[in-house]
Every structure is written in structure tokens, then in C-alpha cells.
Amino acid sequence: MTDRIRVAVVGAGRWAQVAHIPGWLRDPRAEVVALADVDEAALAAAAGSFPVPRVTADYRELLDDTGIDVVDVVTGNRPHFQISWDALSAGKHVLCEKPVHMDYRKTREAAALAAERGLRTKLGFTFRYAPAVRYAKELIDSGFVGEPFIFNGFEQNSQWIDPATPLRQFNAGADPARIAVSSIEGYGAPIIDIMHWWLGRPLTAVVGAMRNFVPERVIRDTGQMTRANIDDGDMWIAEFGGGALASIQSSYVTVGNYPGIEARIYGSEGAVIVRLVDEFGICQTIRTARKDAVEFTEAQIPERYFPPGGHSGEPWEYLFYSNLVSDFITEILDGGREPQGDFAQGALVQETINAFEASFRSRAWVSFPLGAAGADAR
Numbered sequence: 001m002t003d004r005i006r007v008a009v010v011g012a013g014r015w016a017q018v019a020h021i022p023g024w025l026r027d028p029r030a031e032v033v034a035l036a037d038v039d040e041a042a043l044a045a046a047a048g049s050f051p052v053p054r055v056t057a058d059y060r061e062l063l064d065d066t067g068i069d070v071v072d073v074v075t076g077n078r079p080h081f082q083i084s085w086d087a088l089s090a091g092k093h094v095l096c097e098k099p100v101h102m103d104y105r106k107t108r109e110a111a112a113l114a115a116e117r118g119l120r121t122k123l124g125f126t127f128r129y130a131p132a133v134r135y136a137k138e139l140i141d142s143g144f145v146g147e148p149f150i151f152n153g154f155e156q157n158s159q160w161i162d163p164a165t166p167l168r169q170f171n172a173g174a175d176p177a178r179i180a181v182s183s184i185e186g187y188g189a190p191i192i193d194i195m196h197w198w199l200g201r202p203l204t205a206v207v208g209a210m211r212n213f214v215p216e217r218v219i220r221d222t223g224q225m226t227r228a229n230i231d232d233g234d235m236w237i238a239e240f241g242g243g244a245l246a247s248i249q250s251s252y253v254t255v256g257n258y259p260g261i262e263a264r265i266y267g268s269e270g271a272v273i274v275r276l277v278d279e280f281g282i283c284q285t286i287r288t289a290r291k292d293a294v295e296f297t298e299a300q301i302p303e304r305y306f307p308p309g310g311h312s313g314e315p316w317e318y319l320f321y322s323n324l325v326s327d328f329i330t331e332i333l334d335g336g337r338e339p340q341g342d343f344a345q346g347a348l349v350q351e352t353i354n355a356f357e358a359s360f361r362s363r364a365w366v367s368f369p370l371g372a373a374g375a376d377a378r
């Protein structure tokens, strides 16, 4: 490997263009050397916007290239696992959008393959790289909140409150009488990641419910208004070791702007509330209180949590993703550093989502970890 990380981005759609590619290009330690997309138009649009020397429709052509260190998987959800698996098998470090696989056991297999090969992995847990979230983690680790009692996590906005807004990734073959997992997996994963990361102790049990609030929607592939029995809103309670409690609410039919994250932690000494909602030109705030000064006040996020020149008025996709890829580059270059937000963490988050679903299906508390029987009972 040279002193610059050489990246191939697979999937050149919207998210690759607003977050991944600009993020890589912002860091002088990386260069994007190839783009792959099965869709000619998407590939041409991305290649026209960014200076990338090599483009291809078939990512497999890139795997033998010794001039590529990292494969960055930003396709729609279904191919994530296969592309990640192929890239790891070819000896590449992998950044993959969530979920790697809808069954956490497959994600764990990919994490094991990476460990065996001495490769680094990272999940697209965008919001753990928000400067406000990282600063909150520093406060928690330094004892600011004391012993954590309660965590509340929200990941919600009103992206699909209007039935005419086309929905993608809809499983048309699914049984319409059985509500399908949607919001909690597509939207809830990053706040579940933050819950685990901030609390830093084992999850022991979960219970909760999924709801379908908007019954019919336009589906992107067909353009037709269709019965779509999907989880467009849900609420969960989680018990953690040491007695801590957590709640998670995810939805894309709740009025509010993107990205719509709020994370609150209350402990024996203090509390921290982080809000990642694009409002009036600012994409993040952090407010803190102590037991002897109970009025929440806004805290200044230290500059070290921003990329050089970065600020809270930047587009959140660009700001948070710049931090994510920069962290991955540091991990790859400094092989000794403790990984964060990797495939093993992705498996834990996916296992939590699978446990939430199992609880709703059985209308009962579900113990954690799930174990094979619990996972199959979903």
C-alpha cells in the first residue's frame, strides 16, 4: 500500500455523490481511483462530477487490482453483503452502507473473515461521526453524566408522510397482512448504534411495537399507488446490564426535518442532549445540564471534532461523512488503533433490530443476545 489510500466506490447513486465521494476527496490521505455502477446513467453522472480515472459496470473487474486498497459499497441494500464478501476475499478493506446483511449472523461472518485476513471494516453509521455526538461521547467517558440511568434515542423525520412520495426498496412479494420491517432497519440503525456506544454495557432484553400509519404509497419502481404494509413508525424499550434503561423511536412519517436524530442520556451527575436536525442553517446542537445546574445550556463543540475548516453550517451529509471516512483512513494507516463502528458493531446493531422484530412478532420481551433459535423465530 502507498501512503495514500486508494478507494473504489461501488454504487454511484445519490448517497455516493452527496456523502461518500466528497468525503473521500476531502481527506488528502485518500484518492478515489475507480467507480462501479450497473446503471450507465448513474455512472456517467458521477464520473462527470468527480475526477475518477477508472469506471466500470462490473465491480468484480476491480477486485484483482493491486492499486485499490479499499472497496466502498454504496449500492442499494440487497447487494451489500455479496460485494463486501467478495472485496474482503480479495484482500480489500471495506466500508459498507448499512445493513451489510439483514441477518446479523451473516454480518458477523463477514466481520470474522475481515479479522482472519487482517482487514479493516466500517459501517455507514453516519451519525456517530457527527462532531456533537463525538463530543458527547467524550463527556460521557469523562464522567460528566456519572452512572448512566436512561438513554432516549429518536431517528425520525417526515420524508414519507406524503403517500405520493415514491418509496424504494419495497418488497412487493411480501404477505400484505404481515407488517414488514422498514423504518427500524432503514432509519433506526444509526441511533441503535449510538445507544450501544454511549451506554457501553450489554443489552439484556427488548420489547416494542411496529406500526403502519400510511397504508398506501407510490412505489418507485412501478409508479403505482400500492398497499404497503411496512413499519413506518415504531417504539422500543431496552434493558441494559447494570440497570440502565433505553428507548428508541424511529419513523419517517413524523413531522420534522432531516436527518432527525436526537440522543439523550441522563445519569447520576448530569445529562447530555444532542440534536442532529437541519434547522435554520445549523445541523447539530449539544446541550448539557448537571444535577446542581439543571437548566440545559448549549455547549461549544471543540474544533478537534471537525475536519479542517469544517463547521455546523455545512451540509450534514458532507460534514459527518468527512469524519467517517477520515476515521477509517486513520484506522487503516494506524493498524494498531481500536476499530469503531466496524462490521462487528454492525452485527450487534442488526442483532438488536432482529430482537426488536422478534419481540413485536411474539408480543413479548425478548432476551438478548438472541441466539440461533431467537434469530430464526422472527
Ligand SMILES: NC(=O)c1ccc[n+]([C@@H]2O[C@H](COP(=O)([O-])OP(=O)(O)OC[C@H]3O[C@@H](n4cnc5c(N)ncnc54)[C@H](O)[C@@H]3O)[C@@H](O)[C@H]2O)c1
Binding pocket: 010, 011, 012, 013, 014, 015, 016, 036, 037, 038, 039, 042, 057, 059, 074, 075, 076, 077, 079, 097, 098, 099, 124, 125, 126
Ligand atoms: N448512512 C446513511 O445515513 C445513508 C443515507 C442515505 C442512504 N444510505 C444507504 O446508501 C445506499 C445507497 O443509497 P442511494 O440513495 O445512493 O441509492 P441509489 O439508488 O441512488 O444508488 C444506488 C446505486 O447502486 C447501483 N447498484 C445497484 N446494484 C449494484 C451492483 N451490484 N454493482 C454496482 N452498482 C450497483 C444502482 O445502479 C444505483 O445507481 C443504500 O444502502 C442506502 O440505504 C445511507
